[in-house]
Amino acid sequence: EVQLVQSGAEVKKPGESLKISCKGSGYSFTTYWIGWVRQMPGKGLEWMGIIYPGDSDTRYSPSFQGQVTISADKSISTAYLQCSSLKASDTAMYYCARRSNSSGAIDCWGQGTLVTVSS
Amino acid sequence: SYELTQSPSVSVSPGQTARITCSGDALPKKYAYWYQLKSGQAPALVIHEDSKRPSGIPERFSGSSSGTVATLTISGAQVDDEADYYCYSADRSGNYGVFGGGTKLTVL
Numbered sequence: 011e012v013q014l015v016q017s018g019a020e021v022k023k024p025g026e027s028l029k030i031s032c033k034g035s036g037y038s039f040t041t042y043w044i045g046w047v048r049q050m051p052g053k054g055l056e057w058m059g060i061i062y063p064g065d066s067d068t069r070y071s072p073s074f075q076g077q078v079t080i081s082a083d084k085s086i087s088t089a090y091l092q093c094s095s096l097k098a099s100d101t102a103m104y105y106c107a108r109r110s111n112s113s114g115a116i117d118c119w120g121q122g123t124l125v126t127v128s129s
Numbered sequence: 130s131y132e133l134t135q136s137p138s139v140s141v142s143p144g145q146t147a148r149i150t151c152s153g154d155a156l157p158k159k160y161a162y163w164y165q166l167k168s169g170q171a172p173a174l175v176i177h178e179d180s181k182r183p184s185g186i187p188e189r190f191s192g193s194s195s196g197t198v199a200t201l202t203i204s205g206a207q208v209d210d211e212a213d214y215y216c217y218s219a220d221r222s223g224n225y226g227v228f229g230g231g232t233k234l235t236v237l
Binding site: 045047054055056059069070071072073110113115116117119121122 | 226
């Protein structure tokens with residue numbers, strides 16, 4: 011079974027940094043793009059960026075370029091989302107998601123990681 | 130940056146047809162995908178590549194795309210279909226993905 015399992019909820023203070031993980035299993039991790047999606051409270055889905063773990067080719071949405079870092083460690087089938095200098099407005103649910111090679115659809119989602127930034 | 134535009138809300142009575150549209154300049158060249166999002170759940174794919182329905186998705190869900198507008202149609206909408214629906218596509222370069230702003234479907 012294809013699965014993406016994300017790290018647990020985080021509570022951070024403004025100015026702190028964050029790194030959340032997404033471990034893939036049940037498929038060849040290096041041959042599928044993995045993306046990150048943000049959903050702020052009461053708001054819509056936002057595409058942040060995507061990485062190909064096979065060669066670490068990474069693409070960022072212009073809205074998130076320079077704001078976050080996406081990486082992957084293929085030896086442990088895990089992708090990461092890093093954010094620094096957190097603000098209250100970074101409070102959101104963050105999803106990792108796998109993109110199908112055949113259809114281009116996001117065909118598998120992680121369970122989401124809730125990040126709360128509060129002083 | 131590239132944007133996909135959806136109307137904020139659609140409301141229908143049970144059994145009626147709901148149509149949710151998504152407009153974007155790159156849609157003539159890029160596929161549209163549709164996701165259903167219910168509170169507390171991860172998004173679920175209901176249509177891919179403009180009009181293909183994944184296994185397990187009821188036949189009442191269909192998709193189409195013409196020019197710069199993609200449409201999700203729910204024929205005979207049911208109360209259980211109440212959810213937020215998001216279109217998703219890629220920008221012209223294909224370098225990054227974009228979600229529409231989401232449409233809240235109310236069935237009552």
